[in-house]
Amino acid sequence: MEYVFSDAVKEVLGKRGLKEDDIKAVIDYAEGSNDKITDGAKNIAKKEIGDLTVYAVYAVDGGNAVVESGYAHKMKVLDIVLDSSDAEGWTYAKNGAQVRKGHANLTYMGATRSGPALVEPTSGEAWFEEYLAASALAAAEGLFEAKRA
Amino acid sequence: MSRKIGETAALCPKCLKTIPAEKIVEDDIVYIVKTCDEHGSWKVRIWEGVDEYLHLYDFAAVQKPPEKFVIDELKDCPQDCGLCSGHKQHTCLNVVEVTNLCNMNCPICFARANTDYKFHPDMDLVRKMLQTVVDYVPSPRCVQLSGGEPTIRDDLPDIVRMAKDMGIEHIEVNTNGLRIAKDIDYLRALKEAGVDTFYFQFDGTRDDIYQQTRGRDLFEIKKQALANCAEVGMGVTLVATVSPNINIDNLGEMIEFAAKNVPTVKGIHFQPIFYVGRYPIDPSDEDRISLSQLANAIEEQTRGMLKADNFIPTSCSNVHCDIKSLSVVLPDGSLFPMTTMALGPPRDTENIAEKTRTEVSQFWRFIEETMDGPSESDDNSWKAFVDRAKTHYLTVSSMAFQDVWTGETERWERCCIHMVTPDGRLVPFCLFNVNNKDGETLYRHQVFRPYAEKIKE
Numbered sequence: 258m259e260y261v262f263s264d265a266v267k268e269v270l271g272k273r274g275l276k277e278d279d280i281k282a283v284i285d286y287a288e289g290s291n292d293k294i295t296d297g298a299k300n301i302a303k304k305e306i307g308d309l310t311v312y313a314v315y316a317v318d319g320g321n322a323v324v325e326s327g328y329a330h331k332m333k334v335l336d337i338v339l340d341s342s343d344a345e346g347w348t349y350a351k352n353g354a355q356v357r358k359g360h361a362n363l364t365y366m367g368a369t370r371s372g373p374a375l376v377e378p379t380s381g382e383a384w385f386e387e388y389l390a391a392s393a394l395a396a397a398e399g400l401f402e403a404k405r406a
Numbered sequence: 407m408s409r410k411i412g413e414t415a416a417l418c419p420k421c422l423k424t425i426p427a428e429k430i431v432e433d434d435i436v437y438i439v440k441t442c443d444e445h446g447s448w449k450v451r452i453w454e455g456v457d458e459y460l461h462l463y464d465f466a467a468v469q470k471p472p473e474k475f476v477i478d479e480l481k482d483c484p485q486d487c488g489l490c491s492g493h494k495q496h497t498c499l500n501v502v503e504v505t506n507l508c509n510m511n512c513p514i515c516f517a518r519a520n521t522d523y524k525f526h527p528d529m530d531l532v533r534k535m536l537q538t539v540v541d542y543v544p545s546p547r548c549v550q551l552s553g554g555e556p557t558i559r560d561d562l563p564d565i566v567r568m569a570k571d572m573g574i575e576h577i578e579v580n581t582n583g584l585r586i587a588k589d590i591d592y593l594r595a596l597k598e599a600g601v602d603t604f605y606f607q608f609d610g611t612r613d614d615i616y617q618q619t620r621g622r623d624l625f626e627i628k629k630q631a632l633a634n635c636a637e638v639g640m641g642v643t644l645v646a647t648v649s650p651n652i653n654i655d656n657l658g659e660m661i662e663f664a665a666k667n668v669p670t671v672k673g674i675h676f677q678p679i680f681y682v683g684r685y686p687i688d689p690s691d692e693d694r695i696s697l698s699q700l701a702n703a704i705e706e707q708t709r710g711m712l713k714a715d716n717f718i719p720t721s722c723s724n725v726h727c728d729i730k731s732l733s734v735v736l737p738d739g740s741l742f743p744m745t746t747m748a749l750g751p752p753r754d755t756e757n758i759a760e761k762t763r764t765e766v767s768q769f770w771r772f773i774e775e776t777m778d779g780p781s782e783s784d785d786n787s788w789k790a791f792v793d794r795a796k797t798h799y800l801t802v803s804s805m806a807f808q809d810v811w812t813g814e815t816e817r818w819e820r821c822c823i824h825m826v827t828p829d830g831r832l833v834p835f836c837l838f839n840v841n842n843k844d845g846e847t848l849y850r851h852q853v854f855r856p857y858a859e860k861i862k863e
Contacts (some may be wrong), residue, residue, distance in 0.1 A: 373786070
């Protein structure tokens with residue numbers, strides 16, 4: 258599979274301290290295992306790399322994976338909470354189940370709080386959207402780390 | 407059973423000469439022991455818990471000496487300070503005394519305000535002191551305008567504007583709050599001139615405390631001053647002089663008061679009483695509070711909400727000089743501590759000094775503002791935590807200033823809080839104020855008298 262990173266995407270990844278190889282690894286894993294959510298056109302996949310959970314947002318076009326974005330968080334998911342039975346337009350490719358709106362409890366450096374997530378109750382999986390990882394989660398992680406340093 | 411854990415140099419409390427000193431441990435208490443050939447020996451308690459005392463050395467930053475020294479040659483520390491080329495840490499806070507006159511006459515006063523001479527520099531001399539800061543301290547420069555009571559000067563807003571124009575980025579004013587409680591127009595003028603924060607004398611939440619520390623009821627006046635600060639948007643750090651005989655039992659209530667007044671109150675700083683200037687007793691160990699005692703008392707009085715383990719050295723000065731915690735204040739008024747000794751020494755000690763000079767706002771550089779998502783109603787979410795933490799945080803800190811009994815060169819030569827003198831020098835703050843039992847100083851009177859008027863016999 259060929260990977261396509263636009264200059265804008267490369268810039269975002271650089272700003273977030275992510276490597277193109279990390280994103281490729283996430284996509285490789287997702288395409289090999291079906292461990293991803295998809296709306297038919299766009300896919301969101303995640304993979305733990307080191308102490309990060311790295312996300313790739315991408316579309317598959319023929320033999321190309323066109324990367325739309327990538328982001329990451331360090332917090333670990335403790336458990337998920339289902340908020341609504343409404344389908345969110347996403348399907349978990351691994352089991353074909355509808356993805357729902359929910360929350361997940363995330364823990365980092367001894368503190369646990371919640372964050373909105375896309376959840377799939379039967380598997381217990383949760384996916385966080387880019388806005389949350391790049392704002393609240395990143396800020397909280399940075400705050401805790403800055404006080405350690 | 408006594409064992410030696412270190413050697414340093416200190417001052418004779420009688421003649422102020424430099425004398426050799428040892429640090430010893432007895433019954434898990436660290437003492438400084440020193441002998442003057444002429445005047446005898448002294449043993450003074452400086453810490454409780456030798457393991458913690460020694461462990462704190464692991465938190466020491468790789469220090470960054472001044473880029474330029476006022477005195478290029480190596481001098482006899484602490485007798486010929488300026489700073490000289492032996493000084494190991496750059497300046498973080500420059501204290502500029504703009505008057506030694508005061509609108510109070512406290513029983514306790516490190517600055518000996520209202521003494522027998524009047525040091526009240528004109529604008530040219532204030533400019534000269536600020537120029538010393540500009541010449542010897544690189545940006546970002548922080549100045550504390552102090553006294554005496556600086557707000558007795560009607561031209562203080564002019565001094566603040568001048569300092570800003572000269573390139574001083576951060577200005578705080580050390581005040582007892584009397585004037586700003588009754589004169590909000592003056593407070594506004596200071597704010598508009600560029601004062602960033604007040605370093606605000608606040609010894610407790612009861613008037614019996616103020617009666618002992620300041621000789622009068624003051625709590626209502628303190629609250630009025632804070633209300634005025636809230637009205638004009640002025641940030642405040644509360645500063646409590648803590649005495650084991652007066653207000654050690656009030657720490658928890660002071661922290662609670664501070665948390666209730668966030669975000670106007672940014673922090674509360676506990677200043678263990680140190681015996682320089684004007685004080686009513688000859689101190690024994692029981693008249694002192696060490697940082698370890700203070701942290702334990704805070705843990706007890708906040709019922710464990712803020713633990714002794716939440717206090718870490720800033721690592722900017724010597725590791726035994728100060729402790730600091732940072733907490734987010736939650737909606738119910740409780741504290742969510744962000745700091746803990748359990749996380750161990752900092753990973754990148756070389757940057758510590760720079761970090762301590764940055765604002766809390768720097769934490770938010772991690773946020774990509776364009777990524778701000780939909781609002782949330784869940785108070786227990788990470789977004790709610792982050793949104794609140796941007797404004798509702800509280801530092802609780804303490805610095806153990808040294809006096810003629812506790813002082814040692816190991817700490818003075820690593821000091822980063824410096825008095826700016828009218829003759830163009832920088833001198834560690836507590837060294838500048840040290841005096842012997844007869845009131846003779848090493849620096850304060852010698853430095854100020856040539857620029858002062860005699861005001862009484």
